[in-house]
Amino acid sequence: MKFLHSICFLCLCISIFPSFSSSAILFQGFKWASSEKEGGWWNFLKTKVPDIADAGVEYVWLPPPSNSHDDGPQGYLPKRLYDLDTSKYGNKQELKSLVAAFREQGVKSISDIVINHRTAERLDNNGLSIFEGGTPDNRLDWDVSYICGNDVQFKGTGNNDTGDDWGGAPDVDHTNPKVQQELSDWMNWLKTDVGFVG
Template sequence: MGKMGGELLATVILLGFIIHASTQAPPGGGGGGNNNPDPLDIVFFQGFNWESWKSGSWYNVLEGAAKEIAGAGITDVWFPPPSQSVGPQGYLPGKLYDLDESKYGTSSELRQAVQAFHQNGVGCVCDIVINHRTGSKQDDKGNWCIFEGGTDDDRLDWGAWAIPVNDKPYSCGTGNADTGKDYEAAPDVDHTNPRVQSELSEWMKWLMSDIGFDGWRFDFARGYAGNFLSMYIQNTTPSFAVGEVWDTLNFGNGGENAHRQGLVDWVHSTADSSAAFDFTTKGILQLAVQNNELWRLRDSNGKPSGMIGVLPEKAITFIDNHDTGSTQNLWPFPPDKLMQGYAYILTHPGVPTIFYDHFQDTNLKGGIKQLIEIRKRNQIKANSACTIITAESDLYMANIEDKVIMKIGARYDVGKYLPSKDFQLTASGNDYVVWERKT
């Protein structure tokens, strides 16, 4: 989701979701990708930023980085939207089957990049934009409500009947009422329509069979009800699927608890077939490290205060993405605190996500790789047990699975919190330290 659809209110914090499919299939395994059979043992990677389309062929860039990304312990990589789009970033798609008009490269370059990741054991997740579409032609009233699919037949060739009747600010729709939030930059899609459901599902199956994608990241999933997103997952059986929903986070007066409960409620709306990007953790974590308010990281029950404190196996943690960071900078993590953020999410429960910009930063890459190694070596998973040792203004410490102890914050006099000689320091940087149990 780009700038055009953002709600730039002072109290708005982006709330996102990642939907994880049935645990019966390995994440990223559909096209010969990730060989990891445990959906709780994922390290996710966003493989682009807001400006990646300017590279000439971003797919070639990703192909060249596949070996290093895999070698870092990353299990699944998220690709940008591949279809023809009015907006160069891909988030205003029109002809969904036309992959050669993408600013990220050609369809053949995309296939090669996907194959390169599969050869290195990494699953490939495609950014799917199905909440809205841009029309190719105007009707007799001048409305851009005639859609073309990009094929020689009538697949995804739609008219006003595919737009909700109450879609704002567009008044040309004749479909059923919308089931979610309006997206003002392009007409919404009526997901209650059986033809819409069928043709979108078939298009997604084609992306799997023809390109080799293993799973999905659903853009602007707040635009339609969770049961429809669950239906698309069911129809296409991805091994990994991602959805995005934006919501407001208000601090104080129970706002944090209400925010993470909203994430849990949304998971339930998909019949518990999905997990959620833990934007509650992002919001609390970046405020805590910025203002030396690390006490925020422990809730009233002594648990982590984000979604990872109540439903960690469904929580996908992250520091920044193409909206919050990159050149959009809509809600960036404090740049001088990034490694504290990664020390937190890579040692804690939940599924951690690495942002491309951070991984390519030579000042961060080594530390991120080291933290991933620690996570893997100690078998920290999405549902690992986390005991918070202390959470004070300038010091946060936690014990994960009694294998790893970590701390963030400016205070370094922490000897009284460490268990005798059982743990040894294995990673450290600006205001973070990680200890591992000796073996």
């Protein structure tokens, strides 16, 4: 009887909220080794846009587009978030061209992003991480005060982590208002400048 009630409740939810029952198709537009593609992944995938659109795909999920640590060429160890020219997938212009090609075919592009942690390119005189945003100004240029305080391996001095620790890189203090604002600005920039819908 409990199972029957669950099925009835599910059917009710689907009828009330039809967006949950949408038949939209999301295509994962990358695999783990895509960053190794000769000639660049953005360029390769652009040649497949007509086939992907013809298959009825409405959304394509693209890998993290930002500059990343060499130990994580797939984009999951981000460094300079605004730097889209040194991604292992290709450069910013190639990415914008790919997103535009998808848009022309009616396919919306979604970017995978990593905002839980960041890697630093350099250390100060005390051995502390200095993060650079990838812009000529100071957007996303952070020091250890933006790293979670209980992330002792990386000498963070921010508030304690509000989620799970990931030991491979310094965890970002998301309770910091500057972190919240600058990450929000960056995500909006990905939408307005590159053309992602989300």
